[in-house]
Structures are given as structure tokens and as C-alpha cells.
Amino acid sequence: MDRMSPISVLVRNETGVLSRVSGLFARRGFNIHSLAVGETDDPNVSRISVVVAGEPPVIEQVVKQLRRLVSVIKVSDLTDKPRVERGLALIKVKAEPARRGELLQLAAVFRARVDHVDNDCLILEVTGNREKVEAFIDIMRPHGILEMARTGQIAMARGRGPMADYWAGGGPDQPEEEATYNLARTSDPNWDGEQTNAFPEREEK
Amino acid sequence: MNTPAKPIDPQQSGQPFTGADAVVAGLKHQGVEMIFGMIGGQIMPVYDALFKDGGIKHIIVGHEQGAAHMAEGYARATGKVGVVLTTSGPGATNLVTGLADAFMDSTPLVAITGQVSSGLLGNDAFQEADMRGITMPITKHNYQINSVEELPEVLAEALFVALSGRPGPVLIDLPRDVAVAPCSRVLAAPSAPTGYKPPYRGHPLQIGRALKVLRTARRPVILAGGGVVSAGAHEELTALAETAGIPVTTSLMGLGALPADHALFLGMPGMHGTGYANLALHQADVILCVGTRLDDRITGKLEAFAPRAALIHVDVDASEIGKNLPCAVPIVGDAKPVLKALAQGAAGWEAKPDYGPWRRQIAGWKRRYPMTYAERPGVLAPQRVVETLGALLPPEAVIVTGVGQHQMYTAQFYPFRRPRTLITSGGLGTMGFGLPAAIGAKLGRPEREVFLIDGDGSFLMTIQELATAVRYRVPVVALILNNSFLGMVRQWQEMFYDQRQAETDLQPPPYAEVARAFGGLGRRVTAQEDLEPALAWARRQAAERRLPVVLDVAVQRDALVLPMVPPGGANAEFIPCPGQKKED
Ligand SMILES: Cc1ncc(C[n+]2csc(CCOP(=O)(O)OP(=O)(O)O)c2C)c(N)n1
Ligand SMILES: [Mg+2]
Numbered sequence: 001m002d003r004m005s006p007i008s009v010l011v012r013n014e015t016g017v018l019s020r021v022s023g024l025f026a027r028r029g030f031n032i033h034s035l036a037v038g039e040t041d042d043p044n045v046s047r048i049s050v051v052v053a054g055e056p057p058v059i060e061q062v063v064k065q066l067r068r069l070v071s072v073i074k075v076s077d078l079t080d081k082p083r084v085e086r087g088l089a090l091i092k093v094k095a096e097p098a099r100r101g102e103l104l105q106l107a108a109v110f111r112a113r114v115d116h117v118d119n120d121c122l123i124l125e126v127t128g129n130r131e132k133v134e135a136f137i138d139i140m141r142p143h144g145i146l147e148m149a150r151t152g153q154i155a156m157a158r159g160r161g162p163m164a165d166y167w168a169g170g171g172p173d174q175p176e177e178e179a180t181y182n183l184a185r186t187s188d189p190n191w192d193g194e195q196t197n198a199f200p201e202r203e204e205k
Numbered sequence: 206m207n208t209p210a211k212p213i214d215p216q217q218s219g220q221p222f223t224g225a226d227a228v229v230a231g232l233k234h235q236g237v238e239m240i241f242g243m244i245g246g247q248i249m250p251v252y253d254a255l256f257k258d259g260g261i262k263h264i265i266v267g268h269e270q271g272a273a274h275m276a277e278g279y280a281r282a283t284g285k286v287g288v289v290l291t292t293s294g295p296g297a298t299n300l301v302t303g304l305a306d307a308f309m310d311s312t313p314l315v316a317i318t319g320q321v322s323s324g325l326l327g328n329d330a331f332q333e334a335d336m337r338g339i340t341m342p343i344t345k346h347n348y349q350i351n352s353v354e355e356l357p358e359v360l361a362e363a364l365f366v367a368l369s370g371r372p373g374p375v376l377i378d379l380p381r382d383v384a385v386a387p388c389s390r391v392l393a394a395p396s397a398p399t400g401y402k403p404p405y406r407g408h409p410l411q412i413g414r415a416l417k418v419l420r421t422a423r424r425p426v427i428l429a430g431g432g433v434v435s436a437g438a439h440e441e442l443t444a445l446a447e448t449a450g451i452p453v454t455t456s457l458m459g460l461g462a463l464p465a466d467h468a469l470f471l472g473m474p475g476m477h478g479t480g481y482a483n484l485a486l487h488q489a490d491v492i493l494c495v496g497t498r499l500d501d502r503i504t505g506k507l508e509a510f511a512p513r514a515a516l517i518h519v520d521v522d523a524s525e526i527g528k529n530l531p532c533a534v535p536i537v538g539d540a541k542p543v544l545k546a547l548a549q550g551a552a553g554w555e556a557k558p559d560y561g562p563w564r565r566q567i568a569g570w571k572r573r574y575p576m577t578y579a580e581r582p583g584v585l586a587p588q589r590v591v592e593t594l595g596a597l598l599p600p601e602a603v604i605v606t607g608v609g610q611h612q613m614y615t616a617q618f619y620p621f622r623r624p625r626t627l628i629t630s631g632g633l634g635t636m637g638f639g640l641p642a643a644i645g646a647k648l649g650r651p652e653r654e655v656f657l658i659d660g661d662g663s664f665l666m667t668i669q670e671l672a673t674a675v676r677y678r679v680p681v682v683a684l685i686l687n688n689s690f691l692g693m694v695r696q697w698q699e700m701f702y703d704q705r706q707a708e709t710d711l712q713p714p715p716y717a718e719v720a721r722a723f724g725g726l727g728r729r730v731t732a733q734e735d736l737e738p739a740l741a742w743a744r745r746q747a748a749e750r751r752l753p754v755v756l757d758v759a760v761q762r763d764a765l766v767l768p769m770v771p772p773g774g775a776n777a778e779f780i781p782c783p784g785q786k787k788e789d
Contacts, residue, residue, distance in 0.1 A: 064528075073399055
């Protein structure tokens with residue numbers, strides 16, 4: 001099964017930058033699960049949060065292809081990092097007055113907010129990581145979802161993390177950062193099977 | 206590169222400086238001497254500025270695709286950036302093939318396209334085309350300039366991006382209102398955009414690991430690609446190969462990186478590679494790949510490529526490493542410093558590995574599968590024409606090709622002895638690349654002989670550039686290997702489509718007459734004994750009359766490019782040259 005990899009991309013905030021990034025995904029056949037774009041505290045820099053489905057070598061290519069884009073300042077693959085991940089969904093669900101109580105109970109379990117109530121329906125707002133949002137949607141489905149809107153997932157590494165360096169004056173990507181590589185393949189007796197990374201010093205840090 | 210920006214005094218000329226003047230001043234400031242292009246409405250201000258300035262030579266082309274290929278030929282022959290200038294809409298869209306070609310072959314170009322005024326953008330104005338959108342997937346980067354204030358920086362940055370790291374084409378879309386707006390700051394020093402830091406030196410630890418792997422190898426091969434040529438790393442490559450005694454094969458784009466007559470040279474691998482290069486890669490235990498994309502024409506069926514080998518992969522573009530094949534020792538860096546470090550490391554080996562048995566094994570394959578071809582009395586074999594030319598021309602001569610069988614014959618039988626002497630469309634395989642690229646190469650290296658080896662189909666695609674060659678007196682010699690076929694496709698029809706020759710039979714016009722009608726020189730060659738005199742004539746005429754010369758040479762219609770790995774097949778299962786039997 002393909003893993004879901006959250007990848008954070010800092011880009012120069014210029015027109016067309018989103019289509020550069022999304023075009024890259026389409027062109028190379030990378031499978032975007034969700035995408036969110038927003039400003040950062042630096043007006044010249046936007047952050048694109050993208051969740052990609054793929055095996056590790058595919059994710060490695062995603063990261064490297066993103067780094068190739070001149071508009072991209074920094075890329076960080078958060079797949080294996082402790083992180084906070086959030087998305088939001090607005091769900092309009094059928095709710096005659098008689099069913100309302102049950103729905104509100106379920107919403108409370110998921111700490112979903114009630115944004116609208118009338119005699120016909122509710123609008124519920126749920127926030128959380130992908131699993132939580134999807135679990136809530138699954139719970140609501142049998143009650144009759146009339147309409148739904150979801151944001152892409154945004155993610156941030158816990159602790160200082162690689163992106164924080166950027167703001168702390170660490171600046172943009174060193175090319176060596178986080179270079180991970182496809183595994184070696186050999187049946188050669190001379191080969192000691194050692195796996196290497198293009199930039200071992202960074203890796204060992 | 207780092208000359209301080211020197212503002213030009215707007216008062217000197219009496220007229221205020223505009224964005225268009227800033228374009229010309231900026232290009233000149235960064236050493237641009239020549240531009241290829243075609244005028245039109247939205248780019249007129251820049252042409253006007255060029256005209257007033259007079260300091261940059263401009264070549265008017267027959268078609269903007271020709272301008273892009275000329276700029277490619279210029280860039281590939283000189284190592285400098287090729288600059289293209291066109292108007293908006295159709296002028297700009299005509300560049301698409303050339304930009305895609307340059308992107309695939311990592312050729313540094315800067316294309317400046319006119320655009321409708323900012324206020325009209327998005328309104329489908331006359332000759333509006335979204336060049337930023339159209340060229341996003343086929344440029345290294347592109348820009349649309351929003352205001353005249355940012356113009357000097359964008360121009361400086363564009364040239365820097367095109368040439369640095371892994372080179373490539375960059376497009377600047379210039380709305381007309383920006384071109385005519387008054388511009389106070391004219392020049393900017395070349396600079397890198399935020400976050401753009403191409404790697405240069407490979408990591409020393411990785412280089413150490415690569416050396417360790419090479420030292421313990423028994424059957425190593427170096428596979429060098431176009432990255433070695435564009436990095437100017439041919440001497441380092443030769444040094445490493447000779448110091449360690451490792452055989453070298455080069456991709457189409459890498460031909461010339463090691464002299465063809467070098468004892469360690471195996472020719473080109475892959476679909477039309479030599480049997481011995483393919484067998485060497487197949488049996489290798491370590492392959493040092495440098496500046497190569499390992500594309501499907503090299504690897505054949507991926508799973509069957511070099512099944513016993515651990516790969517060391519050196520590339521300035523990290524995304525090429527591990528893209529097609531898993532890699533044991535990745536080295537992200539420029540070919541030149543990395544190869545230099547590897548050669549130095551190998552020179553310091555105490556116990557030199559003995560690759561002698563391996564080289565002898567390869568020598569056996571060389572004897573068994575030599576590069577040969579079928580000849581028949583009465584009609585020239587295309588390979589014979591290429592070999593004859595190769596024996597005549599000096600090592601510095603530049604060879605440009607179209608795309609098809611003639612291109613592969615050239616790669617197989619022309620003895621490339623210097624880097625940047627083969628200019629060919631490798632990645633995109635663009636028919637029509639040849640003539641304009643040859644013109645660009647000759648304009649960039651006027652002291653060198655430039656020969657185009659073209660096909661009768663390819664030549665027709667950009668034949669209008671003969672007018673350009675005549676107008677600017679660019680003495681290229683075009684040698685057409687005329688088989689009156691779209692030969693490469695016909696070969697596939699013969700081999701894989703049961704001989705059904707759908708639309709590959711050509712009736713090319715009499716090219717020698719066509720050349721004369723354009724104002725150039727031309728000769729048709731049919732007899733074998735006329736070939737050498739005709740070549741001598743063409744070289745003499747080109748040198749003396751400073752005109753393009755077309756030699757339309759009739760060759761065997763049914764020749765095949767061999768060896769050949771059938772598409773999707775394993776490299777080791779190549780079909781050998783005529784008369785050779787494959788041993789299992
Ligand atoms: C622009 C373009 N269109 C089509 C092709 C497909 N194609 C590849 S080789 C070839 C035939 C080339 O014929 P010619 O130039 O006469 O060369 P030959 O193979 O006969 O030497 C064709 C049609 C291509 N590579 N480029
Ligand atoms: Mg032909």
C-alpha cells in the first residue's frame with residue numbers, strides 16, 4: 001500500500017508558482033492526495049503543503065523534482081517526522097429535528113463545531129489529521145451528507161525541524177539537505193552492501 | 206561575471222532609457238554578442254533598442270524554431286548561452302520545439318518573447334499567447350516581467366539560471382508596456398534567485414566511497430554522458446580512465462568526451478550501441494555513471510540493464526540519481542571537480558586493482574562484434590560516407606546532425622575526438638534541428654569547419670534557414686544522406702511492422718538545385734568515386750566563397766542501423782552487425 005507522505009514546500013511568492021508545482025505533479029504522474037497553499041509570516045514566501053501517495057522511491061523523486069524548480073526555496077518530507085497535521089472539513093448533513101440529538105452527540109465525540117442549524121440540516125466543522133477527518137466523514141455518511149468541503153492537510157514538524165531553520169536565518173535549502181536515496185541493488189560479491197547517502201555529514205547530524 | 210553594475214547615463218542619447226534599452230544593455234553587460242530572432246509587433250521596442258545600440262549582432266531567421274536551434278548550436282559549440290528574441294503569440298509559440306529540445310539536452314538558452322501590454326493580458330488580445338504557461342514544463346525556469354523595476358534583476362538572474370548547475374533554457378516574457386516604460390536602473394549584477402544553489406563539489410566522503418567501490422571492482426565501466434561535455438570535464442575523464450585503467454562508454458550526448466581512437470573507448474551503448482559496450486555494461490560489476498540520465502535508449506529494458514552492477518552515479522542534478530535505476534553511491538556534484546577528485550584518488554591507490562583480465566575480455570568482444578556494415582557495388586553505403594568524412598576532417602571539426610538513421614550512423618562511424626564536436630538532438634530527437642544548429646555552431650565557432658550530416662526528411666523540416674546561411678554568409682557544409690525515405694521509421698517498419706511502409710517513402714526535392722536557388726552551392730553525388738572529390742570541392746567552396754554548400758548524396762535506400770536492441774528488449778540481446786552471429 002502506498003504511504004501518505006506530507007511534504008512541505010516553501011516557494012517564492014510569485015504569480016504562477018502554484019501551477020508550477022501542481023503541473024510538476026501532473027506531468028510526472030505523482031499522485032496528490034491533498035494540497036494547501038498559504039502565506040507565511042514572510043510576505044515573499046508561501047508554503048505549499050502537499051500530501052502525496054507513493055512508495056519511498058517515488059517520494060524521493062517528488063522531493064528532488066520539487067527542489068529542481070527554481071521557484072522552490074525549501075522542501076521537507078515530513079513522512080517519518082513527528083508532526084502536527086491538520087485539515088478541516090465542513091459537512092452539511094441531513095438532520096430533521098428528531099435526528100438532531102444523535103448527530104450532535106457524534107459531533108461532540110469528534111469535537112466538531114456546529115456552524116449552522118435549521119429544521120432540515122446541520123453544518124458541522126471538524127478539524128484534525130486525515131484519519132480523524134475521514135473517520136468523522138464515515139460516521140456522517142449514513143445520515144445523509146448533502147454537501148461537503150475539505151481543505152488540504154497542512155503539516156508541521158514538531159520541535160524546531162528543518163523549516164524553522166529558514167526563519168531562524170538558516171536560509172533556504174542547502175542542496176545536501178535530506179538527500180535520501182534509492183537503495184542499492186547488487187548481487188556482486190565485491191560489494192559490501194553499504195547503503196550510502198549523497199551527503200552523509202548532514203545525514204549523520 | 207562579477208563586474209559591478211554600471212548605470213548608463215540616460216542623458217547621453219538624448220532619449221530616456223526604456224525597458225527595451227535595459228534589455229539590450231543587460232545582455233551586452235553579460236557578454237552576449239549574438240542574438241537569433243524574428244521581429245514582430247510586441248517586440249519592436251527591443252529591436253529598436255538593438256538597432257540604436259548596434260553592439261549586438263542579430264541574426265534574422267526564416268522561422269523562430271530555427272532561431273531556437275541556432276541558439277542551441279551556438280551554445281553547444283561555444284559553451285556560452287544562446288539568446289533568442291521573438292515577438293508574442295505565434296513568434297513565441299514557434300519556439301516551443303526548440304525550448305523543449307534545449308530542456309531535454311540541458312542546453313543553456315535565454316529566450317525573450319514579446320507580449321501584449323500588461324493591461325491586455327488575459328483578454329485574448331491580438332497575438333496573445335500564455336507563454337509562461339505553455340513553456341513551464343519545457344524550461345528550467347520562466348518569467349513574466351510585471352514592472353520595469355524588476356527587469357534588470359530578472360535579466361541577470363535568467364542568464365545565471367540558464368548557465369549554472371544543470372544548464373537549460375529560460376524564457377522571459379516581456380509585455381510591451383514594460384519594454385517602453387522609462388527605466389532608471391539599467392543594469393544588475395548576475396545573481397542567483399533565493400533558494401537556488403546548484404551543488405558543485407561532490408561530497409568528499411562519497412567520493413571516498415566511490416573510490417573504495419572502484420578499487421574492489423573487477424569489471425568496472427565508466428558511462429559518461431552529456432554532463433561531462435557541458436562541464437568541460439573531458440580531461441578529468443581521460444585522466445581517471447587512464448589512471449585506473451577503466452574502459453569508457455559514452456552516451457550519444459557524451460561522444461567526444463573521450464577520443465574515439467582511445468584504447469579504453471568502447472563507443473556508445475544502448476539501442477544502436479556497439480555490441481562490446483552493451484556486453485561490457487551487461488557484465489560489469491561496477492558502473493560509474495557521470496552526467497548521464499540513463500534514459501531508455503541507453504538502458505533498454507530496465508530490469509535487464511547491467512544486472513550485476515552496483516552504480517556510482519555522479520550528477521549535478523540530484524533528481525537524475527535514482528530516477529531510473531537504484532544507485533549504490535550517489536554523488537551530487539559537477540562532473541569536473543568530482544572526476545578530478547576521483548582521478549586523484551585513483552592515482553594514490555597503493556595496490557592498484559588489476560582490471561587486465563576484464564579489458565582482455567572486452568577486447569574479445571571487440572574482435573567478435575566489430576562495427577561493420579554491408580556494402581554493395583554501385584551505390585554508396587551511408588556508413589561509408591560518414592567514415593570517409595571522418596577520415597578527412599580535422600579533429601576540431603564540428604559535426605551537427607538531424608534525427609534518424611543518418612544520426613546513428615554518425616554516432617557509430619564518425620571518430621569524435623574532441624568535446625563539443627558533436628551537436629545533435631539527443632533527448633527530444635527533433636528532426637529539423639540540424640541545419641539551424643549547424644548555422645548557430647558556425648557563427649559561434651567561425652574558425653572551425655562545421656559539417657551537417659542530415660537526412661532527406663530532416664533537412665526539409667527547416668530548409669528555409671538556407672536563406673539565413675546565405676544572407677549572413679555562413680559556410681556550413683550540409684551532407685545529406687539521401688535514402689529518399691524517412692529511413693529510421695522505415696527500418697522499424699521493416700523489422701517490427703512486417704514491411705508495411707506506411708508514409709515513409711519520400712520524394713525529396715532536388716536539394717542541390719534548391720541550395721542554388723537559395724543562393725548557396727549544391728551538388729548531387731551518386732557514384733562512389735565522386736564522393737571524395739565532392740567533399741574536397743565542398744570544403745574548398747565553403748572556405749573560399751563563404752556560402753553554404755549542400756552535398757546531396759544518394760545512399761542505399763534499404764540500409765539498416767545495426768547493431769540494434771529491439772525496443773523494450775534487453776541490451777545484451779542486441780541484433781549484431783551484418784554477417785555476425787550472436788553467441789549466447
Ligand atoms: C519533428 C519530428 N517528427 C517526426 C519524428 C519521427 N522520426 C524519427 S526519425 C524519422 C525519419 C527521419 O528521416 P530522415 O531525416 O530522412 O533520416 P533517415 O532516417 O532517413 O536517415 C522520423 C519521421 C521526429 N523524430 N521528429
Ligand atoms: Mg532519409
